[in-house]
Amino acid sequence: MALLGRTANGLFWMFRYIERAENTARLLDAGQRISLTNLSAEPDEWQSVLVSAGVEAAYNAKYDTHDPETVIDFMLCDRDNPSSVRASLETARTNGRMVRTALTREVWEAVNESWLVIQRRLSGRISPRELPAVIDLVKRQGALIRGAFQTTMLRNEIFDFCNLGAFIERADNTARILDVKYWLLLPEHSQVGSALDDFQWRSILRSVSAHRSYAWEYDGEYRAVNIIDFLMLNRRMPRSLAYCYTFIEESLKYLDRNYETRQPCFETAASLNERLSGSSVRQIIDGGLHEFLESFIRDNNRLAQEIGQNYRFYPGA
Amino acid sequence: MNSFDEMLLANGEVREPYARFHEWFREQDTEALGEKAGEAEAFFRRTGITFNVYGQDEAAERLIPFDLVPRIMAKAEWDNLADGIEQRVVALNAFLDDLYHDQEIIKAGILPERLIAGNEAFLPQMQGFRPPGGVYTHIIGTDIVRCAENEFYVLEDNARTPSGVSYMIENRETMMQMFPELFAQNRVRPVESYPHHLRRSLAAVAPPACEGTPTIAVLTPGIYNSAFFEHAFLADQMGVELIEGSDVSLIDGRIQMRTTEGYKPIDVIYRRVDDDFLDPKVFNPASMLGIPGIMEVYKNGGITIANAPGTGISDDKAIYSYMPEIVEFYTGEKAKLQNVPTWRCAEDDSLKYVLEHLEELVVKEVHGSGGYGMLVGPTSTREEREIFAEKLKKRPSNYIAQPTLALSTVPILVDGGLAPRHVDLRPFVLVSDKVRIIPGGLTRVALKEGSLVVNSSQGGGTKDTWVLRD
Numbered sequence: 001m002a003l004l005g006r007t008a009n010g011l012f013w014m015f016r017y018i019e020r021a022e023n024t025a026r027l028l029d030a031g032q033r034i035s036l037t038n039l040s041a042e043p044d045e046w047q048s049v050l051v052s053a054g055v056e057a058a059y060n061a062k063y064d065t066h067d068p069e070t071v072i073d074f075m076l077c078d079r080d081n082p083s084s085v086r087a088s089l090e091t092a093r094t095n096g097r098m099v100r101t102a103l104t105r106e107v108w109e110a111v112n113e114s115w116l117v118i119q120r121r122l123s124g125r126i127s128p129r130e131l132p133a134v135i136d137l138v139k140r141q142g143a144l145i146r147g148a149f150q151t152t153m154l155r156n157e158i159f160d161f162c163n164l165g166a167f168i169e170r171a172d173n174t175a176r177i178l179d180v181k182y183w184l185l186l187p188e189h190s191q192v193g194s195a196l197d198d199f200q201w202r203s204i205l206r207s208v209s210a211h212r213s214y215a216w217e218y219d220g221e222y223r224a225v226n227i228i229d230f231l232m233l234n235r236r237m238p239r240s241l242a243y244c245y246t247f248i249e250e251s252l253k254y255l256d257r258n259y260e261t262r263q264p265c266f267e268t269a270a271s272l273n274e275r276l277s278g279s280s281v282r283q284i285i286d287g288g289l290h291e292f293l294e295s296f297i298r299d300n301n302r303l304a305q306e307i308g309q310n311y312r313f314y315p316g317a
Numbered sequence: 318m319n320s321f322d323e324m325l326l327a328n329g330e331v332r333e334p335y336a337r338f339h340e341w342f343r344e345q346d347t348e349a350l351g352e353k354a355g356e357a358e359a360f361f362r363r364t365g366i367t368f369n370v371y372g373q374d375e376a377a378e379r380l381i382p383f384d385l386v387p388r389i390m391a392k393a394e395w396d397n398l399a400d401g402i403e404q405r406v407v408a409l410n411a412f413l414d415d416l417y418h419d420q421e422i423i424k425a426g427i428l429p430e431r432l433i434a435g436n437e438a439f440l441p442q443m444q445g446f447r448p449p450g451g452v453y454t455h456i457i458g459t460d461i462v463r464c465a466e467n468e469f470y471v472l473e474d475n476a477r478t479p480s481g482v483s484y485m486i487e488n489r490e491t492m493m494q495m496f497p498e499l500f501a502q503n504r505v506r507p508v509e510s511y512p513h514h515l516r517r518s519l520a521a522v523a524p525p526a527c528e529g530t531p532t533i534a535v536l537t538p539g540i541y542n543s544a545f546f547e548h549a550f551l552a553d554q555m556g557v558e559l560i561e562g563s564d565v566s567l568i569d570g571r572i573q574m575r576t577t578e579g580y581k582p583i584d585v586i587y588r589r590v591d592d593d594f595l596d597p598k599v600f601n602p603a604s605m606l607g608i609p610g611i612m613e614v615y616k617n618g619g620i621t622i623a624n625a626p627g628t629g630i631s632d633d634k635a636i637y638s639y640m641p642e643i644v645e646f647y648t649g650e651k652a653k654l655q656n657v658p659t660w661r662c663a664e665d666d667s668l669k670y671v672l673e674h675l676e677e678l679v680v681k682e683v684h685g686s687g688g689y690g691m692l693v694g695p696t697s698t699r700e701e702r703e704i705f706a707e708k709l710k711k712r713p714s715n716y717i718a719q720p721t722l723a724l725s726t727v728p729i730l731v732d733g734g735l736a737p738r739h740v741d742l743r744p745f746v747l748v749s750d751k752v753r754i755i756p757g758g759l760t761r762v763a764l765k766e767g768s769l770v771v772n773s774s775q776g777g778g779t780k781d782t783w784v785l786r787d
Contacts, residue, residue, distance in 0.1 A: 002576040
């Protein structure tokens with residue numbers, strides 16, 4: 001059976017938004033941790049949460065303070081913020097409804113139920129006290145969707161488009177988190193090694209749910225080079241850029257094989273992946289961490305657009 | 318009003334088809350059944366079996382309430398109905414073919430020409446064109462009401478775009494999950510093969526341009542349409558594409574869908590978009606839901622449209638009133654199913670009668686559907702009747718009136734046990750190389766005590782409908 005371009009687009013964005021809802025929740029978790037230590041000096045931790053999520057401008061247009069409750073509300077419940085947990089799940093579910101015929105009953109029901117449960121939970125403001133339980137709920141629902149997805153979906157092009165959405169979004173998210181905190185990881189700063197830095201680094205790891213696995217992969221000490229390596233180049237770390245690109249390249253390869261074509265977006269992904277495997281942490285830092293991340297985010301976005309063009313996501317293509 | 322109850326006779330006796338069910342029910346704890354009803358609702362909600370109500374917030378998806386007492390029909394009852402329905406759908410297709418060709422029925426003086434000329438549901442674009450297989454209305458949902466043991470009436474034919482078949486299937490699914498023992502005790506004919514039959518029916522009327530296995534697609538107006546769930550459900554169950562207008566283009570004389578691999582021609586389209594929105598080049602030019610150029614491709618044999626454009630003419634309620642004559646004219650037999658007596662307000666005597674008896678009658682718009690724009694005399698207020706009378710006098714030909722029928726009742730589950738509520742029945746019929754009627758249908762039930770309005774848009778619910786094997 002053929003797959004409609006619009007359906008491929010719906011699958012892609014459905015999974016981007018499922019991924020985004022969880023990422024937003026994790027960012028809030030990390031933000032909350034830091035603010036609880038009262039160590040945070042410059043810059044404001046809640047502001048960096050907004051910057052990492054790419055919604056600072058939208059937030060500033062609406063509010064002029066960064067008090068935790070307002071930021072939490074904006075990131076969790078606000079339907080005007082397209083990246084809020086609530087809005088993300090609503091978009092994911094709307095896309096899911098549109099592409100329902102491409103999903104197994106299990107996946108559709110997991111998405112629909114997540115939306116029902118979380119929407120109900122987020123219908124009013126969430127106090128900082130309730131935050132941990134809410135974040136836990138969001139992560140659990142995400143796990144249910146992914147579980148249904150992994151265990152019931154046929155490994156065909158539908159599966160590939162879903163994965164592409166999830167991993168493009170995840171790569172973007174990890175790169176943004178690093179980019180907001182890159183100054184902490186620069187040599188002149190990373191030698192200081194104060195208690196504050198330790199905490200900041202741990203919070204970076206926490207925001208990608210990796211504070212435990214870091215200790216497993218490296219020695220327990222927080223070192224800038226190790227953190228950069230872990231989040232960018234380590235192919236065993238499921239939220240690293242390199243890991244995401246392993247899957248992106250693979251998914252595009254499967255699509256090419258399935259359709260017996262060779263699409264330009266595959267070349268783009270392969271060369272981005274190559275850039276990750278061909279670099280060392282040292283090289284990245286020497287060449288400018290911020291610059292590297294900035295161009296990565298841009299190229300990752302461009303790849304997403306190219307996938308949409310090559311696979312006719314929109315009319316006129 | 319004394320109504321016929323399909324489970325319990327006036328003397329308290331249980332009617333035969335319900336005997337086993339009734340026995341089972343007596344052993345049940347009604348409180349536990351109430352919990353089951355809650356489970357069923359949660360199931361519908363999770364599965365997303367919802368519909369959107371027009372005029373309400375887009376996000377307001379509602380459930381159609383489901384009542385877990387089945388509506389049960391004996392084999393003989395059903396066989397009679399099915400016979401009558403088959404006769405009727407064959408006549409309807411012959412009638413449509415005649416209307417769009419020689420109009421023999423008008424020439425014979427049976428149907429007045431004024432009902433066709435100037436009727437917006439009659440499409441001049443279809444004149445002289447015969448769809449593949451000669452089939453006009455492929456999917457029909459005949460609305461039937463019952464007033465007594467042997468008294469059935471056809472209320473509407475719904476030859477345009479009947480909806481609700483997904484509820485027929487999901488209701489059964491739900492009942493089988495909740496009460497498997499009932500299906501062991503009763504020999505109920507299955508309904509879940511409907512999508513399979515639909516696919517076969519559609520494939521059998523592929524257009525001349527089709528090569529090999531026909532490619533079928535369901536055309537939906539999109540996720541905000543009230544019946545979107547059903548569109549997705551049917552596409553899914555048939556294993557065909559669910560498309561929107563923006564997914565296709567006219568390329569090389571065919572309607573082709575944009576896939577991840579390029580464009581692919583569609584052979585048969587089951588469209589759930591109204592005639593008016595189907596082709597902006599031919600009908601409403603502002604339509605964003607349709608497919609520009611599809612009518613031209615259709616006429617050149619490049620695609621089959623189900624149902625054919627222009628079938629809505631037979632849903633006209635003034636034309637409905639001629640159905641007994643129509644059936645006889647094309648089949649040479651008396652109609653096996655009765656029509657509801659109908660006053661055509663366009664006729665002076667009728668209008669006068671209707672205006673004098675508004676409080677007894679149901680008055681409907683000739684093009685209306687979904688229970689909108691109608692007056693139910695017995696439950697209306699004086700003020701409502703006065704306002705309606707004005708509308709009637711202004712455009713009499715826009716209305717017909719029918720007596721308020723004593724619709725039969727079937728019990729529903731309420732807090733204290735069972736209570737009778739009025740029902741109707743919509744069996745689903747497929748017309749193609751042959752007529753396929755699925756044993757059962759959608760039973761709609763008015764949940765409010767005494768209410769006769771069963772439409773889901775007006776607070777009606779549904780029931781699983783059983784046709785017994787013996």
